[in-house]
Amino acid sequence: IDGTLYVALNEISSDFSKLAHGRVIAIDTATDRISATINIAELADCVDMSYVAATQTLVVVCTGDFTAADQSLTSGIAYIDLSASPPHEVLHQGAASFGGRALGAYAGTAQNGALGFGVTPGVFGGTPHDRLWSFDVASGRATPVADADDSFVYGTVLIDPDHNRLFLTDAFAATPRVHVFNYASGTAIHQAAVTADATTGLPPREIAW
Numbered sequence: 001i002d003g004t005l006y007v008a009l010n011e012i013s014s015d016f017s018k019l020a021h022g023r024v025i026a027i028d029t030a031t032d033r034i035s036a037t038i039n040i041a042e043l044a045d046c047v048d049m050s051y052v053a054a055t056q057t058l059v060v061v062c063t064g065d066f067t068a069a070d071q072s073l074t075s076g077i078a079y080i081d082l083s084a085s086p087p088h089e090v091l092h093q094g095a096a097s098f099g100g101r102a103l104g105a106y107a108g109t110a111q112n113g114a115l116g117f118g119v120t121p122g123v124f125g126g127t128p129h130d131r132l133w134s135f136d137v138a139s140g141r142a143t144p145v146a147d148a149d150d151s152f153v154y155g156t157v158l159i160d161p162d163h164n165r166l167f168l169t170d171a172f173a174a175t176p177r178v179h180v181f182n183y184a185s186g187t188a189i190h191q192a193a194v195t196a197d198a199t200t201g202l203p204p205r206e207i208a209w
Contacts, residue, residue, distance in 0.1 A: 001051055001058075001082065003028065003029055003030060004026050004027065004028060004029065004035065004082075005026070005027040005029050006024055006025070006026055006027075006049060006058060007024065007025050007027065008022065008023075008024055008046045008047060008048075008049060008060060009022070009023045009024070009025060009046075010022060010023075010044070010045055010046060011023075012045075016067070017067055018067060019044045019045060019065045019066070019067060019074075020044070021039060021040055021041050021042070021043065021044055021074075022039075022040040022043050022044055022045065022046030022060070022062050022078070023037065023038065023039050023040060023046070024037075024038045024040065024046070024049075024058070024060060024080060025037050025038070026038070026087060035086075036086040036087050038080055038086075038087055038088060038089060039089075040060065040062065040078045040089060040092070042074070042076070042078075042092055042094075043062035043064070043074055043075065043076050043078055043092060044062060044063075044064055044065040044074040044075075045062055045063045045064055045065065045066065045074075045075075046060050046061070046062035046063075046078065047061060047062070047063060048060075048061050048105060048106065048107075048156065049061075050106075050107045050108050050109050050159070051109070052108065052109050052112060052113035054112040054113065055112065055113050056081065056082045056083040057079050057080065057081060057082065057090075057113055058079075058080040058082055058087070059077060059078075059079055059080075059106070059107075059108035059109070059113070059116065060077065060078040060079075060080065061076075061077055061103050061105065061106035061118065062074070062075055062076055062077070062078065062103070063075055063102055063103060063104055064076075064095065064102040064103075071102040072094075072095040072096065072098075072100050072101055072102045073094070073095075075094070075095040075102035075103050076092055076093050076094040076095050076103065077092065077093045077103070077106055077108065077116070077118075077135075078091075078092045079091040079092065079093075079108075093135075093137075093140060095120075097135070097140055097141065097142040098118060098120050098133050098135075098142045099120065099131070099133075099142070099144075101120035101121075101128075101131070102120065102121070103118050103119070103120055104118075104119045104120060104121040104130075104154070105118060105119040105154070105155065105156045105157050106118035106119070106135075106157065107156075107157040107158065107159045107166075108135075108137070109159045109161055110159050110161060110164075110166070110183060111161075111183075111186075112161075113137065114136070114137055114138060115134065115135065115136060115137070115183065115186070116134070116135040116137065117132065117133065117134055117135065117145070117157050117159065117166055117168075117183075117188065118132075118133050118135060118142070118157065119131070119132055119133070119154045119155075119156075119157060119168070120133065121151060121152055121154075122148070122150070122151030122152065123151055124151060124152070125151075126151075127151075128147075128151075129147055129148045129149065129150055129151050129153075130147070130148035130150070130151055130152065130153055130154035131144055131145075131146070131147050131148070131154075132144075132145040132146045132147075132148075132154060132157075132168055132188075133145060134183070134187070134188050143187075145181070145188045146168075146179070146181075146188075146190065148170060148172065149172045149174070149175070150172050150173075153170055153171045153172045153203075154168060154169065154170060154171075155168075155169035155170075155171060155204065155205035155206055155207070156168075156169060156205070156206050156207050156208070157207075158207045158208060158209070164182055164183050164184035165180060165181065165182055165183070165191075166180070166181040166182075166183055166188055167179070167180055167181075167207055168181070169204040169205050169206065169207050170193075170203075170204070171203035171204060171205050172203070173203065175193075175195070176195070176196040176197075176203035176204060177193040177194055177195050177196055177204070178193070178194045178196070178204055178207065179192075179193050180192045180193070180194065
């Protein structure tokens with residue numbers, strides 16, 4: 001973004017028994033040197049990022065401490081103001097809004113950052129299954145949009161803000177596909193599902209520009 005590369009970092013012990021808080025570093029691509037460090041003290045295991053150009057906000061999703069009794073307590077979304085010097089976190093939203101379930105994926109670029117869409121994973125061998133949510137940033141309210149046919153089948157979320165569309169990968173073995181939603185009305189409405197070739201054994205899990 002404007003000559004700066006942003007990287008999400010996590011501190012995890014070598015035996016995966018302990019996690020520290022998340023962190024994002026900024027790297028000046030002209031010098032290959034770190035220009036800023038942004039600690040996300042409340043959240044852990046921060047992974048995917050999306051950028052809202054209109055507000056110069058970096059949106060970071062954190063899946064939480066998977067070693068804790070309640071992973072959702074350290075899962076959520078961090079909003080980093082890149083227009084500030086140095087950049088810093090201005091808001092974070094805990095996973096409590098998402099039914100108290102830890103987030104697995106999130107994209108926050110719809111409607112200039114006012115609307116986001118996230119996925120909460122289900123549980124192995126039972127219910128609840130994966131769920132897609134819409135999230136109103138101003139109110140802090142998350143609303144269920146769709147449930148998967150199994151757990152750990154919904155993958156990443158891709159937003160097409162120019163056409164008010166949302167793409168969601170679905171690796172369910174019987175019907176691997178990419179779902180297409182339209183959110184022009186503010187509510188995500190399922191429009192279509194693009195079927196993947198199940199014979200390859202490679203169901204869709206990641207999607208990006």
